[in-house]
Amino acid sequence: xxxxxxxxxxxxxxxxxxxxxxxxxxxxxxxxxxxxxxxxxxxxxxxxxxxxxxxxxxxxxxxxxxxxxxxxxxxxxxxxxxxxxxxxxxxxxxxxxxxxxxxxxxxxxxxxxxxxxxxxxxxxxxxxxxxxxxxxxxxxxxxxxxxxxxxxxxxxxxxxxxxxxxxxxxxxxxxxxxxxxxxxxxxxxxxxxxxxxxxxxxxxxxxxxxxxxxxxxx
Amino acid sequence: xxxxxxxxxxxxxxxxxxxxxxxxxxxxxxxxxxxxxxxxxxxxxxxxxxxxxxxxxxxxxxxxxxxxxxxxxxxxxxxxxxxxxxxxxxxxxxxxxxxxxxxxxxxxxxxxxxxxxxxxxxxxxxxxxxxxxxxxxxxxxxxxxxxxxxxxxxxxxxxxxxxxxxxxxxxxxxxxxxxxxxxxxxxxxxxxxxxxxxxxxxxxxxxxxxxxxxxxxxx
Numbered sequence: 001x002x003x004x005x006x007x008x009x010x011x012x013x014x015x016x017x018x019x020x021x022x023x024x025x026x027x028x029x030x031x032x033x034x035x036x037x038x039x040x041x042x043x044x045x046x047x048x049x050x051x052x053x054x055x056x057x058x059x060x061x062x063x064x065x066x067x068x069x070x071x072x073x074x075x076x077x078x079x080x081x082x083x084x085x086x087x088x089x090x091x092x093x094x095x096x097x098x099x100x101x102x103x104x105x106x107x108x109x110x111x112x113x114x115x116x117x118x119x120x121x122x123x124x125x126x127x128x129x130x131x132x133x134x135x136x137x138x139x140x141x142x143x144x145x146x147x148x149x150x151x152x153x154x155x156x157x158x159x160x161x162x163x164x165x166x167x168x169x170x171x172x173x174x175x176x177x178x179x180x181x182x183x184x185x186x187x188x189x190x191x192x193x194x195x196x197x198x199x200x201x202x203x204x205x206x207x208x209x210x211x212x213x214x215x216x217x218x
Numbered sequence: 219x220x221x222x223x224x225x226x227x228x229x230x231x232x233x234x235x236x237x238x239x240x241x242x243x244x245x246x247x248x249x250x251x252x253x254x255x256x257x258x259x260x261x262x263x264x265x266x267x268x269x270x271x272x273x274x275x276x277x278x279x280x281x282x283x284x285x286x287x288x289x290x291x292x293x294x295x296x297x298x299x300x301x302x303x304x305x306x307x308x309x310x311x312x313x314x315x316x317x318x319x320x321x322x323x324x325x326x327x328x329x330x331x332x333x334x335x336x337x338x339x340x341x342x343x344x345x346x347x348x349x350x351x352x353x354x355x356x357x358x359x360x361x362x363x364x365x366x367x368x369x370x371x372x373x374x375x376x377x378x379x380x381x382x383x384x385x386x387x388x389x390x391x392x393x394x395x396x397x398x399x400x401x402x403x404x405x406x407x408x409x410x411x412x413x414x415x416x417x418x419x420x421x422x423x424x425x426x427x428x429x430x431x432x433x434x435x436x437x
Contacts, residue, residue, distance in 0.1 A: 006334070006335055007334055007335075007354055007357040008332075008334030008335075008357065008358065008361045009362045010358040011358070013353075013354040013355040013358045013359070014355050016350050016367055016371070016422075017355070018370075018371060018417070019349060019350065022348050024271055024272045024276075024345070024346055025268075027243070029242050031264075031268040031271070032246050032250055032268070033246045034267075034268070034271075035265075035267040035268050036246070036250055036253065036259065036264065038267060039263065040253075040259075043259075052335075067238060068337070068349065068352045070238055070242055073245055073246050073249070076246075076249055077245065077249055080249065080252075085253070085258065086252045086256065090252045091245075091248050091252055092248075094247070094248040094251055094252070095255060096256045099256065104257045106258060107259045107263055108262075109260060109262055109263045111263060112263050112270070115267065116270055116275065116342070117313055117314065117315050117342055118314075118341065118342060118389075119315065119316070120315070120316040121317065149335060149387045149388060151334050153334075153362075165317070165390055168389060169389070171388075185388050185390070187390075195361070201381070203379060203381050204364065204380075204381055205380060206382075206383045206385060207382070207383070207384050207385065208385045208387045209387045210387070
């Protein structure tokens with residue numbers, strides 16, 4: 001999706017402003033919001049990829065205007081409603097008006113430690129990796145209207161395979177409920193000038209983590 | 219308009235919205251109540267997760283890994299080879315997730331980590347990302363003006379140093395292994411870990427300078 005979330009290389013956002021002694025959360029609701037989102041992921045209400053798509057689908061003006069956890073709260077609300085886990089009327093009322101459907105699995109205290117460690121996204125490969133370390137590749141010029149992890153600034157560019165990272169869940173299909181469809185994952189290294197033009201800092205190199213369907217031989 | 223200011227809300231990644239705090243408090247509370255009443259979540263489990271991020275999981279974990287890499291060449295080799303596996307094998311810290319990749323700074327190479335598409339970050343070794351890491355300025359500029367971003371952090375690299383930006387576009391996660399500061403010969407892992415900042419493990423900072431004299435005194 002060519003959305004506002006795909007920010008690499010955009011101009012006009014200004015300086016980076018680090019905050020000294022930043023707290024983990026700036027308000028209590030931020031922690032509740034983080035934990036609620038993680039909990040719903042942990043009980044399988046949606047995949048990590050569908051969750052990211054849920055953020056990307058917020059209207060661009062909302063995306064830019066809301067804080068980070070503000071976006072998470074809107075995503076959570078949209079997704080529980082879209083999946084029929086809660087009704088807009090219930091959230092407006094602040095109370096459940098009906099029973100959970102389907103019968104829910106509860107995210108409980110015993111699940112906490114499991115969610116604090118990231119799971120593995122490696123999957124068995126059904127075919128050998130198409131590309132080898134050192135090989136030149138070109139990223140495809142694709143513009144799917146749905147979730148993808150190939151950023152716009154790195155489409156149609158020539159780079160070099162720097163590492164083969166194994167076979168992983170493919171976000172582009174996972175996000176839309178079309179299955180894990182595991183694909184080989186590579187670190188692809190680009191010269192800064194290939195991405196940003198001849199006047200770019202010659203010492204700059206940028207890599208992306210690219211799934212095999214994003215790549216073709218160069 | 220009344221604002222509920224029990225917490226500071228003006229340090230966010232966007233211009234302050236006085237109404238967001240109370241609006242979001244109410245919205246999140248309503249969603250939590252509905253999901254708990256329907257049996258999807260136990261609110262006490264949310265407390266446990268929040269408590270872990272507020273008290274146990276943070277950059278001190280990454281700092282221990284860096285300090286050990288600075289003092290134990292075998293661990294450093296293993297960390298660069300496969301960070302998740304090395305951390306499990308050496309038992310330096312509790313289990314970390316899969317796909318962690320450690321990238322090493324040298325006098326000729328500086329690494330910086332970003333996620334231009336969202337906010338991917340090595341949570342289990344650095345905790346939750348700071349607001350600036352998730353902000354539009356950082357996500358937009360890190361990939362085409364990393365030296366400008368470093369200037370925002372007060373960091374200047376030698377002009378001939380290669381700068382390498384890793385965009386975290388998949389489930390692989392990156393941690394920068396910074397260079398060990400000069401003047402720390404003979405320091406313990408604990409002393410060294412105190413020099414390792416969160417930002418130097420993201421690549422937007424450098425380790426703290428060791429005190430010029432009496433390094434043992436800071437232990």
